[in-house]
Amino acid sequence: MxxxxxxxxxxxxxxxxxxxxxxxxxxxxxxxxxxxxxxxxxxxxxxxxxxxxxxxxxxxxxxxxxxxxxxxxxxxxxxxxxxxxxxxxxxxxxxxxxxxxxxxxxxxxxxxxxxxxxxxxxxxxxxxxxxxxxxxxxxxxxxxxxxxxxxxxxxxxxxxxxxxxxxxxANDRQTYREALVNYLTPFKEELDADSQDRLTRNPLRILDSKDPRTQTILDQAPSILDYLxxxxxxxxxxxxxxxxxxxxxxxxxxxxxxxxxxxxxxxxxxxxxxxxxxxxxxxxxxxxxxxxxxxxxxxxxxxxxxxxxxxxxxxxxxQPVSPSKVDFYVVSRGEKAESQALILAQLLRRSGFTIELDLSGSAFGKQFKRADRSGAVACLILGDSEAETKTVQLKWLKSGEQTAIEQSALLETIADLRTKISHLKDEN
Missing domain, CATH: 3.30.930.10 (Bira Bifunctional Protein; Domain 2)
Incomplete structure (x- = not known):
């Protein structure tokens, strides 16, 4: 099919x-x-x-x-x-x-x-x-x-x-219309088919014709500016x-x-x-x-x-336009970690960040590759251990620097995160 x-x-x-x-x-x-x-x-x-x-x-x-x-x-x-x-x-x-x-x-x-x-x-x-x-x-x-x-x-x-x-x-156009028709009528058979049809219905539109022969005929046609x-x-x-x-x-x-x-x-x-x-x-x-x-x-x-x-x-x-950069790419694996990742992503979005949440459920290695391709500034990582301790791994993708932060502390440092994200975006 x-x-x-x-x-x-x-x-x-x-x-x-x-x-x-x-x-x-x-x-x-x-x-x-x-x-x-x-x-x-x-x-x-x-x-x-x-x-x-x-x-x-x-x-x-x-x-x-x-x-x-x-x-x-x-x-x-x-x-x-x-x-x-x-x-x-x-x-x-x-x-x-x-x-x-x-x-x-x-x-x-x-x-x-x-x-x-x-x-x-x-x-x-x-x-x-x-x-x-x-x-x-x-x-x-x-x-x-x-x-x-x-x-x-x-x-x-x-x-x-x-x-x-x-x-x-209206009066100007009527006077000009008559002059244009009088000029074009002797050339009727030489006009393109559309212009021949327009000659009686809408003669001013003949001026828009792209036909080379019609354009040549129009070279000597009266100008509407002479009839204002x-x-x-x-x-x-x-x-x-x-x-x-x-x-x-x-x-x-x-x-x-x-x-x-x-x-x-x-x-x-x-x-x-x-x-x-x-x-x-x-x-x-x-x-x-x-x-x-x-x-x-x-x-x-x-x-x-x-x-x-x-x-x-x-x-x-x-003007080539680059797509808007993602601030954080969120990687997670495990039922509890995935639930916390969804909550964390929504909280960060409400704080004004651009967040891409990996929904594949695939292995960490594949998720990390997608994070690199996303163009994100940083990656947030949650696995089973982070889910148990209510922490998150924050990795800055350009430098590779990575630290463990309590999830509650991450949300308390919104202003600092925003400043650093903005600075790194400007560098790129």
Whole structure:
């Protein structure tokens, strides 16, 4: 019988990789808490209509990539392909807008899209995102980008590039849409198949095409920056100035439009050349019309999301992370000694030490070999004689120094043990 394996497009995150994820989560939480963001956790599946209305029925995500199913009540449900729509739905449903002021929210979790799996892109993937709802102030745009930049820099990433664009308001985009369609229509038969389909449904997405021939045609296409109204242009200029004031360099990319219909004005991507074709590690923009489109009040908003798989790939390239070292490895043999070892291990854990208790029941020699391989700083040894005398052998693995200590005395010297453990860890 063949073994069952993980489904295509999913992967296990094994213990030796989890340390990277934990580091990212810790740094993100610290930075966002300091910026007065609060965590929100939304359901993994939602009504399909949420994504059709929020993201746009003409988008590739809705048309090709969503995992949609009918439940027993014949309701159409979709496993979330992104986080923003769910946060907006929650904002409306729970009347968060009635609390007044700006809602600064962040989330992290698994998302699902039916795509061709490749490095940094899976069908089940993880995103970390922030959403600022209730502020149309241009400073919200700059602050959101600055926080993303701070997170990536704090993680130690370098050689990052910020691409920035404005897609204006609804009127700007409609004017530009007409100009783009007029330009591309004579070239329709030369466009790739996806772009031919998008020409009538979602022409701005043609700007994202990776097809070489289509890209050549787009070289002479009109730029959306030439179709911004005066208010949109002033807003875009102000965003650039604020980023400059913050010391954040940006590259103006007039072809950057993002793939979802709810975006307005500011859109951006942060990319790394170290990721090959899947270069984007963070992306987002302003979406002033999404909340009202979903039935809520007019609510200006901006947000971004980071793909955690891509971020972890970058961190693994530049920052090897060693697993946390064990303080004490506990070796025991004999029924009475094993019982005392379990009690001692729990007491030391409650005192803040990292303890690995050998549960094999094998001979002392094999347990000692595992203690050496564990990377522990010290080994605690209990056999029949120690069990009878209520003592424990304390062996410092690097020096080989070993002493017998009463179990009660060991617990009375917690402070001294902690100091010595810390010192030896620093030496290693």
């Amino acid at each position: 063949s073994s069952i394996q993980a489904s295509r497009g999913t992967r296990d995150i094994l213990p030796d990789e989890v340390s990277y994820w934990q580091r990212v989560e810790t740094i993100v939480r610290e930075i966002l808490v300091r910026a007065a963001y609060q965590e929100i956790r939304t359901p993994i599946f939602e009504q399909t209509a949420l994504f059709e209305r929020g993201m746009g029925e003409a988008t590739d995500v809705v048309n090709k990539e969503m995992y949609t199913f009918k439940d027993r009540g014949d309701r159409s449900l979709t496993i979330r392909p992104e986080g923003t729509a769910g946060v907006a739905r929650s904002y409306i449903e729970h009347n968060l807008h009635a609390q007044g002021g700006v809602q600064r929210l962040w989330y992290a979790g698994a998302m699902f899209r039916y795509e061709r799996p490749q490095a940094g892109r899976q069908r089940q993937f993880h995103q970390l995102g922030v959403e600022v709802l209730g502020s149309g102030d241009v400073r919200a745009d700059a602050e959101a980008i600055a926080l993303a930049t701070e997170i990536l820099q704090t993680l130690g990433l370098k050689d990052l590039r910020l691409d920035l664009n404005s897609i204006g308001d 109204g005066s208010d949109s242009q002033r807003r875009f200029d102000r965003v650039q100035q604020l980023l400059s004031d913050l010391g954040i360099a940006c590259n103006i990319n007039s072809r950057l439009v993002r793939g979802l219909d709810y975006y307005t004005h500011t859109v951006f991507e942060i990319q790394s050349d170290d990721l090959g074709a899947q270069a984007t590690v963070c992306a987002g923009g302003r979406y002033d019309g999404l909340v009202s489109e979903l039935g809520g009040p007019e609510t200006p908003a901006i947000g971004w999301a980071m793909g955690l798989e891509r971020l972890i790939l970058l961190l693994q390239q530049i």
